[in-house]
Each structure stands twice: as C-alpha cells, then as structure tokens.
Amino acid sequence: MHSCHQTSLLPVQERQDYWRGVIGSTYFDLALHFTEQQRFYGQLWRWDVAPFGISFLSTSPTCYRRLKQHINRHEDHHFLITLPERHEVHFSQERRSVRCRPGGFILERSDKPYEFEYGQDNSLWVVRVPGSLLRARLRLPERYLFSEFDRSQGLGAVFFDYFRSITNQVACLDDRQAALLMRQLIELFALAVEGDPRAIASDDSGLRQVHLQRVEQYIREHIREPGLNPEQVAAACGISTRYLHKLFQGQEFSVGQWIRELRLQGAEADIRRGGSGRTLADIAYKWGFNDQAHFCRSFKTRFGITPKAARRG
The missing domain is CATH 2.60.120.10 (Jelly Rolls)
Structure with a gap:
C-alpha cells in the first residue's frame, strides 16, 4: 500500500x-x-x-x-x-x-x-x-x-543501491514480490554492518566477539541440517557447550531458540514466496524439521497462523 x-x-x-x-x-x-x-x-x-x-x-x-x-x-x-x-x-x-x-x-x-x-x-x-x-x-x-555506516562504497553502497532500486519499483510489484525483495534487502543490510570494522564497537571483549561471529556463521551455514544442536555447534567452533550457552546468556534467544527461529523464518519466507512447487513437508524438511506435526505447531505458535494459511496468504 x-x-x-x-x-x-x-x-x-x-x-x-x-x-x-x-x-x-x-x-x-x-x-x-x-x-x-x-x-x-x-x-x-x-x-x-x-x-x-x-x-x-x-x-x-x-x-x-x-x-x-x-x-x-x-x-x-x-x-x-x-x-x-x-x-x-x-x-x-x-x-x-x-x-x-x-x-x-x-x-x-x-x-x-x-x-x-x-x-x-x-x-x-x-x-x-x-x-x-x-x-x-x-x-x-x-x-x-x-x-554510522558508510553507504558510499563497499557493501554499504550495494545495500543502498538495492534499496533505491526497490523504492523506484515498489509501486509495480505485488505484495509477495515486494516482501521477498525486502527480505533480501535485510540480508544485504546485515552483510554491510557485519563487514564494517566500526560495528565491533560493543561491550563484548574481543575474544567473545570472535567466538560469537564464528558461532553465528557456523549455525547459518548448517541451519538446514536436522541434527544441528548446541553440542555440534560448540564442538565445531572449538569451545565447550557450557561456554556456548554463556555466550547467549541474557539475550532474547538461547542458542537452541535461535536455531529454531532461523529455521522458522526461513520456512516462512519459502512458504510465502510460493511458486516453487514444493509441498509444506518438503519445506519443513529443507529447514531441518523432521516431524511435520511439530513444524506446524511451532509455526503457528511463532506466526499465529498455520503453514497452510500462510501459503494461501
């Protein structure tokens, strides 16, 4: 609108x-x-x-x-x-x-x-x-x-150029197309801020920041594996499971909750995108859910509607 x-x-x-x-x-x-x-x-x-x-x-x-x-x-x-x-x-x-x-x-x-x-x-x-x-x-x-992030060069410029192309054409797009492009815009925004050295100005120690970035990268790369769990993440990143949980302490998501949130967000985007010919079961499996009933319950709890309703959307 x-x-x-x-x-x-x-x-x-x-x-x-x-x-x-x-x-x-x-x-x-x-x-x-x-x-x-x-x-x-x-x-x-x-x-x-x-x-x-x-x-x-x-x-x-x-x-x-x-x-x-x-x-x-x-x-x-x-x-x-x-x-x-x-x-x-x-x-x-x-x-x-x-x-x-x-x-x-x-x-x-x-x-x-x-x-x-x-x-x-x-x-x-x-x-x-x-x-x-x-x-x-x-x-x-x-x-x-x-x-303050720079939009004149590098990934910041890519983010801004893509943003302006969306604003120039948004009136010609349907809701599904526009929402898909906006999700891609947020991905570009994340890449831009993560790649800016000034973004590391946080209260975390340097070592803690390095561990967090390694953990986040590993989880994103393996998010579609059904067996992905805190123990696997900790082992792959060379830290103890206890320390992994400590990295996530006091935040909105625990490590397990964040894995589930990434999977649900990915599945929801695929469902609303449509046109792929994939069944809901295929999408659930693609994003690491082995049990479709569990996936449907989790999806409805998170988004307030069932996957079928989201597809009709």
Missing part, C-alpha cells in the same frame, strides 16, 4: 497534531517537539510491505522522543534503519549517541526510550523492520547501534 501525507494545505494551527498522527501510524507512538512551530511543514511518502515499512519524509527541524509510556512489552518491537539525505541527524538512547550525516545510515531500536532529532530542514529515508525478523539474521542487533 502506498500513501502520501503533507501539511501544506492545512492551517498552521492544525499541522502539528496532524503530523503527530501521521508519524504514529507510520512508525509507532512518539512525542514530537517542533523547533519552529509557526513555520512547520511536513511531507511523508509511505509504502507498506508487510511486515516491513518504507518511508521518505521531508520536514522542518523536529525532535522525536520515544517515552516509557509509549512502549508495550507484549508487542513485537521494531528497528529503524535511517538514511538522512540533506543534513545530519542525531540519535541518543541509554546515555549513548550517534550522529549520522548524509551518505551514511544508522540502526535504531524502538523497545527502549530514545531521542531522535535534526536541527535543520531535512529529508530522510526510513526502513521499519520487525525486531524478531532482524534478530533472526543479526543475533545481537544491539552491537550495531551507535555506529
């Missing part, structure tokens, strides 16, 4: 409330402060590609605050990939911050309070990604917060 919103035809006194509603429906609840209240303007183009969102907005200087009362712990939160076009933006959360200039991009998380602002008239692209989906590809997306 495509929609466009603008304030230019509204009386000045109505623009700010209107814009708050536009922002809330496009992203999530936020408190807005307008630096130049008497001359505020805003335009926003929005494409909904379930479960993703793409938007392009141009506004006068604005501060967006995500407050505690805006956050519902029982809902799947989102990450935002932000790409400023005209001027610098500033994102701060939990006493850490990052500035992003045109030519770069940053990652933001929505499940904790934050402040996002720009002090000059600005235009920016924003991609909204479900937290669970991004976490299936980047086990700890928090490692990639507060880093």
Whole structure:
C-alpha cells in the first residue's frame, strides 16, 4: 500500500497534531517537539510491505522522543534503519549517541526510550523492520547501534543501491514480490554492518566477539541440517557447550531458540514466496524439521497462523 501525507494545505494551527498522527501510524507512538512551530511543514511518502515499512519524509527541524509510556512489552518491537539525505541527524538512547550525516545510515531500536532529532530542514529515508525478523539474521542487533555506516562504497553502497532500486519499483510489484525483495534487502543490510570494522564497537571483549561471529556463521551455514544442536555447534567452533550457552546468556534467544527461529523464518519466507512447487513437508524438511506435526505447531505458535494459511496468504 502506498500513501502520501503533507501539511501544506492545512492551517498552521492544525499541522502539528496532524503530523503527530501521521508519524504514529507510520512508525509507532512518539512525542514530537517542533523547533519552529509557526513555520512547520511536513511531507511523508509511505509504502507498506508487510511486515516491513518504507518511508521518505521531508520536514522542518523536529525532535522525536520515544517515552516509557509509549512502549508495550507484549508487542513485537521494531528497528529503524535511517538514511538522512540533506543534513545530519542525531540519535541518543541509554546515555549513548550517534550522529549520522548524509551518505551514511544508522540502526535504531524502538523497545527502549530514545531521542531522535535534526536541527535543520531535512529529508530522510526510513526502513521499519520487525525486531524478531532482524534478530533472526543479526543475533545481537544491539552491537550495531551507535555506529554510522558508510553507504558510499563497499557493501554499504550495494545495500543502498538495492534499496533505491526497490523504492523506484515498489509501486509495480505485488505484495509477495515486494516482501521477498525486502527480505533480501535485510540480508544485504546485515552483510554491510557485519563487514564494517566500526560495528565491533560493543561491550563484548574481543575474544567473545570472535567466538560469537564464528558461532553465528557456523549455525547459518548448517541451519538446514536436522541434527544441528548446541553440542555440534560448540564442538565445531572449538569451545565447550557450557561456554556456548554463556555466550547467549541474557539475550532474547538461547542458542537452541535461535536455531529454531532461523529455521522458522526461513520456512516462512519459502512458504510465502510460493511458486516453487514444493509441498509444506518438503519445506519443513529443507529447514531441518523432521516431524511435520511439530513444524506446524511451532509455526503457528511463532506466526499465529498455520503453514497452510500462510501459503494461501
């Protein structure tokens, strides 16, 4: 679905409330402060590609605050990939911050309070990604917060070029095609941030970071093997099973849960893609599920619908 919103035809006194509603429906609840209240303007183009969102907005200087009362712990939160076009933006959360200039991009998380602002008239692209989906590809997306990534060269440029090609053609694509391309975009985003040396600026020790990357790479490479389990992963990566579990301690997924999440996300993408002629049993087996009944139960628990319903989708 495509929609466009603008304030230019509204009386000045109505623009700010209107814009708050536009922002809330496009992203999530936020408190807005307008630096130049008497001359505020805003335009926003929005494409909904379930479960993703793409938007392009141009506004006068604005501060967006995500407050505690805006956050519902029982809902799947989102990450935002932000790409400023005209001027610098500033994102701060939990006493850490990052500035992003045109030519770069940053990652933001929505499940904790934050402040996002720009002090000059600005235009920016924003991609909204479900937290669970991004976490299936980047086990700890928090490692990639507060880093400015370069979109002018290397994998960052590949990611941005692919993103712009999607936005140029999204109106010509059906929902299934657009969703498939968006999943590939997230894969490119993950490759870009993982390949940027500045992304290693995390609280993890260097050795712990090396182990995590090796574990994640091994799991992705062997995710379709039915027998993949923590013991196999630990042995292949040269660490103890106990240490492997410790690496995942305090995170959203345990190692076993993350393996299951990757498999379910892969199966769900294949089912919604359609056109392959594969049966549901074939897809379940492809992604490491030996028991189709168990696969169907796990799928419905995770996505709220059965695999058959997802295929009809």
